[in-house]
Amino acid sequence: MVDTIRNRLLRLLADRRFHSGAAIAAELGVSRTSVWKWVRELENLGLEIAALPGKGYRVLSPLELLDSAVIRQHLGPEAAASLTALLIHDQLDSTNTQLMRLAAEGAAAGTVCLAETQTAGRGRIGREWVSPFGSNIYLSLLWRYEDTSRIAGLSLAVGVGVVRALAGLGVADIGLKWPNDLLLGERKLGGLLIEVAGEAHGRCAVVVGLGLNRYLPPRLGRAIDQPWADLSMNGGPPPRNRLVAALLDELLPLLDRYAAVGLAPYLPEWRGHHRWQGREAVIHQGETRTLGRIEDISAAGLLILRCADGRLREFASGDVRLRALDHG
Structure with a gap:
């Protein structure tokens, strides 16, 4: 983490105890008015901070800053061998966008990008x-x-890997929604975004992005236009660096093996976690809407829908939006 006043304040408040404005000002070498301004900036980043007269400031959010040493310490040998670079940023536009830029510059397979915020x-x-x-x-x-x-079907296999990682940390009731959503109960917990850049001779660079809600402040959650969940709703969120390590333990070996094994080894497990199996749904493709019942997932990871006329149709993940008819 870059040694700025903001980040020094973050480190100071990361213990989630009260710190007086005077003590913070002395530690950072700034005025108490500056402390107040920096606290407001942290709130603008999405942190919840209590300010009480006579006690000072305290972070209410379950804040845990990313630490490459802690993440590497918890990696298993297979993931550690596949990890070529672990890049941690205070702030990025998007981890996927950053990694796509690095891929174009020749970054190696096994490069991982994390951010404190986007x-x-x-x-x-x-x-x-x-x-x-x-x-x-x-x-x-x-x-x-x-x-x-x-x-083909990589996003489904990655979804299985994320479920496995969470289960290993004791997180229960995780489900999947085709093609890229992670659910806690019936609410969206996270999502996957896979981007591909073609190269010469049929080669490609694939960036697998994961956004996972560990703790989402309610005031920010109100801006989300669908039911959402975070891991704090499931008995308290797991430690953040340990969670990253668990995800990498599953996903790095998965990506390494995928070209050889494909989707087949993951498909039965994916089907077992699919919360929308057998449900009535509508698929949007531009201005076209197709109604039917979700029958299955094909061997290639396509959604199989039984339409109102009884025919079965397959849909690819890149060009549809799925909405339930029997669920808000």
Whole structure:
């Protein structure tokens, strides 16, 4: 973390205890008025901070700053061998965007990018991803493949890897929604965004992005236009650096093996976690709407919908939006 006044204040408040304005000012070498201004800036980043006369300032959010040494300490041997670079930023436009830039510059497979906050985090179909500072997971991984045809269904396999990582940390009731959503109960917990850049001779660079809500301040959650959840709703969020390590333990080996094994080993598990199996749904493709019942997922990861006329149709993940008819 860069040694700025803001980041020094963050380190000071990270213990989530009260610190008086006078003590903070003395520690940082600034005026008490400046302390108040820096606290306001932290609040603008999405942190919840209590200010009480006679006691000072205290962070209410479950703040845990990213630490590469702690993350590496908790990695298993297979993930550690696959990790070529672990890049941690205080602030980025988007971890996916940053890693796509680095991929174009020749970054190696196994490069991982994390950020404390994002100013232009993205979900599917260009939606904004709410990214408060220091509490959630904004993670992207780069891998390179010799043949683009070998990555069909990758987002589904990655979803299984995330579920496995969370289960290993004791997080229960995690489900999947085709093609890229992670659910806690029926509410959106996180999402995946996979971007591909083609290269010469059929090779490609793949960036796998994951946004996962560990703790989302309610005032920011009110701006989200769908039911959402975070891991604090499930008995308290796991330690943030430990969570990153658990995700990398699953996802780095998965990306390494995927060209050889494909989706098949993950598909039964994905189906077992699919919360929308058998439900009535509407699929949007531009101005076209198709109604039907979700029947299954194909071997290639396509959604199979039984339409109102009884026919089965397959849909690719890149060009549809899925909305339930029997659920808000």
